[in-house]
Every structure is written in C-alpha cells, then in structure tokens.
Amino acid sequence: MEVVNNNYKHGEDDDAAVTALAACGSYILEMVLYAAVELDIFEILSRAGDGARLSTSDIVSRLPTPAADGAAVVLDSMLKLLATHSLLICENIGGTERRYGIAPAGKFFANDDGGASFCQYLLFRPEGASTVPRLKDVIVEGGNLSEKLYGKSYYEHLNCNAEISNKFNEAMRSHSAVLMKKVVKTYRGFEGLSCLVDVGGGTGTALATIISKYPSIRGINFDLPHIVNTAPYYNGIEHIGGDMFVQVPKGDAILLKVRTYFILHNWSDEACGKLLKCCYKSLPNKGKLIVMDSIMPNTTQTDIHAMYASQMDFVMTAMFGGKERTHDEFQDLALHSGFGEFKVVSYAYGMWIMEFIK
Numbered sequence: 001m002e003v004v005n006n007n008y009k010h011g012e013d014d015d016a017a018v019t020a021l022a023a024c025g026s027y028i029l030e031m032v033l034y035a036a037v038e039l040d041i042f043e044i045l046s047r048a049g050d051g052a053r054l055s056t057s058d059i060v061s062r063l064p065t066p067a068a069d070g071a072a073v074v075l076d077s078m079l080k081l082l083a084t085h086s087l088l089i090c091e092n093i094g095g096t097e098r099r100y101g102i103a104p105a106g107k108f109f110a111n112d113d114g115g116a117s118f119c120q121y122l123l124f125r126p127e128g129a130s131t132v133p134r135l136k137d138v139i140v141e142g143g144n145l146s147e148k149l150y151g152k153s154y155y156e157h158l159n160c161n162a163e164i165s166n167k168f169n170e171a172m173r174s175h176s177a178v179l180m181k182k183v184v185k186t187y188r189g190f191e192g193l194s195c196l197v198d199v200g201g202g203t204g205t206a207l208a209t210i211i212s213k214y215p216s217i218r219g220i221n222f223d224l225p226h227i228v229n230t231a232p233y234y235n236g237i238e239h240i241g242g243d244m245f246v247q248v249p250k251g252d253a254i255l256l257k258v259r260t261y262f263i264l265h266n267w268s269d270e271a272c273g274k275l276l277k278c279c280y281k282s283l284p285n286k287g288k289l290i291v292m293d294s295i296m297p298n299t300t301q302t303d304i305h306a307m308y309a310s311q312m313d314f315v316m317t318a319m320f321g322g323k324e325r326t327h328d329e330f331q332d333l334a335l336h337s338g339f340g341e342f343k344v345v346s347y348a349y350g351m352w353i354m355e356f357i358k
C-alpha cells in the first residue's frame with residue numbers, strides 16, 4: 001500500500017474553524033476530567049511516580065472498581081484527550097500502543113502529602129449552572145444568574161441549603177489549601193509580623209497554614225459569629241465573631257483573601273470602600289493590608305492566566321453581581337480608603353498578592 005504524505009499545513013481559516021469547534025466542545029473536557037477524577041486516574045499515575053508510564057490496561061487494572069469489558073477503549077480515548085490538554089503525558093511506544101504519565105498540571109488533581117488537591121473544587125459546580133439558556137435571560141431580562149436559577153441570591157441559596165453549602169465550603173477549602181501552601185512558600189510578607197488578623201477568614205484554615213510556617217505570629221480569625229462558632233481550635237489562633245463592615249480587630253497586618261468566590265470581588269466599590277476603611281482604622285501607622293485576589297489585565301489577552309481571570313470575572317458578574325478588578329481599580333480602592341501606598345507583590349496559582357500600606 002502506498003502512503004501519501006502531502007505535508008499538508010493548516011491554513012489560518014482551518015485554525016479559526018477548529019478554534020470555534022473546540023470552543024463548542026468545551027463541555028467534553030469538563031466531562032472527561034470529572035470522570036477521570038472520579039476514577040482516581042491522576043491518583044493512580046501519581047502513585048506510580050513522576051517518571052512512570054503506564055499502559056491503558058495497567059491503569060484499568062488499578063481502577064478503584066473493576067471496569068466493564070471493552071471499557072479500555074473509551075478510557076484510552078479519555079487519556080489521550082487529557083494529554084492534549086497538558087494534564088497527562090502520552091508516549092507512543094510503537095504501533096497504536098501508548099503509555100501515560102502524570103503532567104505537572106495533572107498533579108493538582110492528585111492528593112499531595114497533606115491531602116490537598118483541586119479535586120473538590122472541580123467536582124463542585126452550582127447546580128443547573130450549565131443551563132445555558134438562563135444566561136441569555138440575564139442579558140435580556142436583567143438580574144443575575146443565581147436569581148434565574150434559584151430565585152434568590154447565591155448567598156441566600158447557600159444559607160437555606162445545608163448540603164449544597166457544605167459541598168461549596170469543601171470545594172473552596174480544598175482550593176484554598178493548595179493555594180496557601182504555595183503562598184507561604186513564595187510570599188515573604190508574613191515575616192516579622194506579631195499579630196495577623198484574617199478578615200472574613202472563614203473557619204481559619206488560611207491562617208492555620210500561615211501560622212504553621214510562622215509560629216511566632218498571633219493569629220486572629222475574624223468572621224461572622226455563626227461561622228467562627230463552628231470553627232475548629234488551632235494553636236495560636238483566636239476566633240472572633242463580628243461584622244467587618246462595622247469594625248475589625250486590631251493587628252499589625254490584616255489579610256483579606258478571596259476564597260475563589262467572596263471578599264472584595266463579590267462586593268460593590270461602595271461596600272469595599274466601607275470594609276477597607278474599617279481595616280485602615282485597625283492598622284497601626286505603616287501597617288499593611290494584604291489582599292489576595294485576581295487582577296484583570298487592562299487589555300484583553302488570550303494566555304491561560306488571562307483566561308482564568310476572565311472566567312472568575314464572568315462568575316462574579318453573572319452570578320454574584322460583583323466583578324474582578326484591574327490593577328488601577330485596586331489602586332483607586334486603596335487610595336480612596338486612605339492607604340498611602342499600593343503594591344502588587346507576587347502571584348500564586350492565578351491569585352495576586354497586593355499590599356495596601358497605611
């Protein structure tokens with residue numbers, strides 16, 4: 001048989017058409033990734049080790065539950081797709097045989113030593129959010145996506161549904177655990193602090209990670225009374241309940257950290273101003289407010305960091321009536337609340353760390 005290789009190169013319109021088709025099929029990656037996590041694929045490859053390469057049948061034999069006859073064909077197709085999205089490594093070893101390993105991005109779906117991963121974050125999604133037509137209603141009729149889906153704001157929806165609220169909190173907690181490990185490795189701004197207040201700190205997990213690295217810091221975890229009442233005990237952390245729009249505890253630094261959703265990006269400029277002024281009042285001269293949030297690029301870009309920031313911006317605007325802010329918008333918020341200096345200090349996994357200095 002003669003094999004003809006035309007050395008065919010794609011034209012620009014091919015790239016454009018396939019970009020459009022791949023966007024239509026974005027639900028496919030979501031479906032495959034979800035099933036791969038449920039089937040422990042990343043965990044299996046991670047346990048095999050960084051350099052290890054497993055065949056599809058090896059992987060099938062290690063699944064948590066036995067696979068049906070013939071399922072390896074579908075599984076292999078899933079693995080190839082995950083490799084095209086840089087989550088797995090795929091090596092062709094002759095003929096149609098392939099072996100798979102874990103790629104750096106895929107490791108975020110395997111538990112590390114401390115049990116932290118993005119799995120819970122992936123598995124959580126607002127129920128019905130993929131009901132695409134409702135989004136059109138937001139544009140045509142006004143209101144936000146949460147009102148269309150649940151008839152109320154997302155906060156109210158969580159407040160009256162304990163099961164969803166628990167899943168949501170677990171998703172945010174697992175995301176935060178991965179992020180905070182990176183933050184304490186790369187951001188030096190906690191060094192030398194004696195008292196750090198985490199405003200809207202939830203149950204205190206972020207502060208606990210910081211204090212495990214800096215045990216001389218006294219931590220104050222501040223949140224609504226019903227949240228801190230259920231918070232676990234941590235050595236070196238005092239839980240205080242109250243309303244951050246009225247008064248926050250004093251410390252030589254204050255932390256405001258988004259938990260993927262909530263804190264600053266879910267509040268209007270007016271509400272943020274109120275909160276920032278409360279923080280300003282509770283800081284000593286030259287004290288700093290450490291803010292962790294996405295920063296939207298000033299101009300639209302297409303790299304993966306800009307795409308992620310844009311996803312967050314969409315969720316905040318469509319679902320919560322908030323927004324992600326640009327560098328200049330953060331700077332304005334800082335200066336209008338009385339702070340003398342605004343700095344963007346570092347970046348960790350899609351989140352910027354900013355300092356507002358009094």
Ligand code: SAH
Nearest residue numbers: 200201202223224242243244257258259262
């Ligand atoms: N910083 C935490 C949680 C962020 S979620 C983390 O990164 O995991 C936002 C937090 O703000 C929630 O825990 C919520 O209970 C708290 N919050 C909302 N309104 C508040 C208020 N008026 N006073 C104090 N805390 C508030």
